[in-house]
Amino acid sequence: MPQPVPRIAVVVVAGGSGTRLGEDLPKAFVGIDEHTMLRHALDGVFRSALDAQVVVVAPVDRTGEALTEALAAAGDARERVSVVAGGDTRQKSVAAGLAALWGDIEIVLVHDAARALTPPEVFTRIVEAVERTGWGAVPVLPVVDTIKRVDGDEIIGVVDRSELGAAQTPQGFRRDVLSAAYAVAGAEFTDDAALVAAAGHRIAAVAGDALGFKITHPADLERARALLMPAAEHPVRLQQPAPAPRVGVGTDVHAFAGDGELWLAGLRWPDEPALSGHSDGDAVAHAVVDAVLAAAGLGDIGTHFGVDRPEYANAHAGAFFARTRALVGEAGWVIGNVSVQVQTTRPRFAARRREAEAVLSEALGAPVSVSATTTDGLGFEGRGEGVFAVAVAMLLPAQ
Numbered sequence: 001m002p003q004p005v006p007r008i009a010v011v012v013v014a015g016g017s018g019t020r021l022g023e024d025l026p027k028a029f030v031g032i033d034e035h036t037m038l039r040h041a042l043d044g045v046f047r048s049a050l051d052a053q054v055v056v057v058a059p060v061d062r063t064g065e066a067l068t069e070a071l072a073a074a075g076d077a078r079e080r081v082s083v084v085a086g087g088d089t090r091q092k093s094v095a096a097g098l099a100a101l102w103g104d105i106e107i108v109l110v111h112d113a114a115r116a117l118t119p120p121e122v123f124t125r126i127v128e129a130v131e132r133t134g135w136g137a138v139p140v141l142p143v144v145d146t147i148k149r150v151d152g153d154e155i156i157g158v159v160d161r162s163e164l165g166a167a168q169t170p171q172g173f174r175r176d177v178l179s180a181a182y183a184v185a186g187a188e189f190t191d192d193a194a195l196v197a198a199a200g201h202r203i204a205a206v207a208g209d210a211l212g213f214k215i216t217h218p219a220d221l222e223r224a225r226a227l228l229m230p231a232a233e234h235p236v237r238l239q240q241p242a243p244a245p246r247v248g249v250g251t252d253v254h255a256f257a258g259d260g261e262l263w264l265a266g267l268r269w270p271d272e273p274a275l276s277g278h279s280d281g282d283a284v285a286h287a288v289v290d291a292v293l294a295a296a297g298l299g300d301i302g303t304h305f306g307v308d309r310p311e312y313a314n315a316h317a318g319a320f321f322a323r324t325r326a327l328v329g330e331a332g333w334v335i336g337n338v339s340v341q342v343q344t345t346r347p348r349f350a351a352r353r354r355e356a357e358a359v360l361s362e363a364l365g366a367p368v369s370v371s372a373t374t375t376d377g378l379g380f381e382g383r384g385e386g387v388f389a390v391a392v393a394m395l396l397p398a399q
């Protein structure tokens with residue numbers, strides 16, 4: 001037979017003045033972003049889908065404001081919400097909240113409005129622990145700092161932090177246990193678990209959440225504001241990383257089987273055999289184009305300068321480079337530099353290498369370095385049948 005679902009209540013204490021925060025209004029009513037701490041805390045409660053009664057404890061002169069906040073957070077669950085006036089200590093405020101519980105409530109969670117960013121899962125973890133153990137339950141975080149015993153200006157010892165936990169809220173209890181413990185509490189306790197433990201009950205430790213930090217000092221408020229700030233407005237931490245440079249490689253081969261003059265590396269070479277091709281057969285220029293397009297992810301020379309483009313018949317490097325530059329610019333890149341090597345027995349590049357670099361760099365709008373080598377007589381290059389060129393291009397993201 002299915003077990004009946006226990007009736008749950010959450011008491012949200014928002015009755016403090018916030019002396020340590022130093023704002024000129026009670027702490028829970030201070031804005032983190034366009035919403036107050038109280039509103040954020042209540043949003044966490046309602047997002048937890050506990051179907052709980054929710055009692056907000058507010059400063060006596062702020063109950064109207066608190067009700068407005070609670071109704072806005074509750075949405076369709078308005079009938080489950082109420083507001084009561086708190087006391088001059090947290091403990092008295094919790095007691096005021098307990099007095100407003102419906103008669104059939106079985107499990108009570110007490111939560112600080114000051115822990116405004118506590119995620120909804122923490123509420124469900126606490127309820128689950130109370131149901132499973134029958135004990136009280138407290139979210140705790142491990143203590144990360146080394147903890148010293150201090151006497152005045154002297155360190156007199158160290159505390160074993162492995163047995164310490166930093167307590168958060170919501171803290172959960174069986175309603176009968178919590179109410180009875182509050183009825184007999186003879187002292188002020190800083191949290192509800194301490195009060196219940198003093199009455200002889202066991203308390204379970206449940207995983208807390210770093211977002212459940214208490215907004216106590218101005219630095220805590222700054223932290224909460226930074227966490228809620230849209231990424232685009234954040235000064236440093238959440239900026240998108242700058243896009244990385246990209247490289248591409250390109251190659252080309254043409255045979256010495258053309259009519260007319262040789263064009264290679266953007267230069268005209270009189271008295272040398274021509275290379276064949278749809279354009280001028282300039283394998284050096286074409287390898288550069290392939291490398292730049294590859295780096296931008298824009299395909300290759302055939303994609304943009306195919307034999308179906310009559311305007312590039314017999315065209316020279318300048319025409320290819322102008323179009324390539326425009327294509328990568330439209331794609332959001334600028335050309336960083338290109339290195340190209342030609343492998344051929346002829347023409348001899350040494351005397352005109354600088355000239356080739358100047359012409360190609362001018363046409364591409366970026367430094368192009370040119371090197372040339374032979375293949376020790378091997379292959380088609382060695383037999384003087386054609387040229388091979390290989391290029392590497394680096395592109396940078398446009399600003």
Ligand SMILES: Nc1ccn([C@@H]2O[C@H](COP(=O)(O)OP(=O)(O)OP(=O)(O)O)[C@@H](O)[C@H]2O)c(=O)n1
Nearest residue numbers: 013014015016017018019020088089093113114
């Ligand atoms: N008389 C009080 C004191 C505290 N609280 C609530 O208990 C939680 C934890 O208290 P703390 O953060 O210490 O708040 P303040 O007492 O307001 O802060 P301070 O000690 O700096 O004045 C807060 O949500 C606070 O609103 C309360 O309801 N009634």
Ligand SMILES: C[C@](O)(CO)[C@H](O)COP(=O)(O)O
Nearest residue numbers: 112167168169190191192214
């Ligand atoms: C209840 C509490 O938030 C648990 O951590 C805390 O003890 C109350 O605040 P204070 O800073 O100790 O007054």
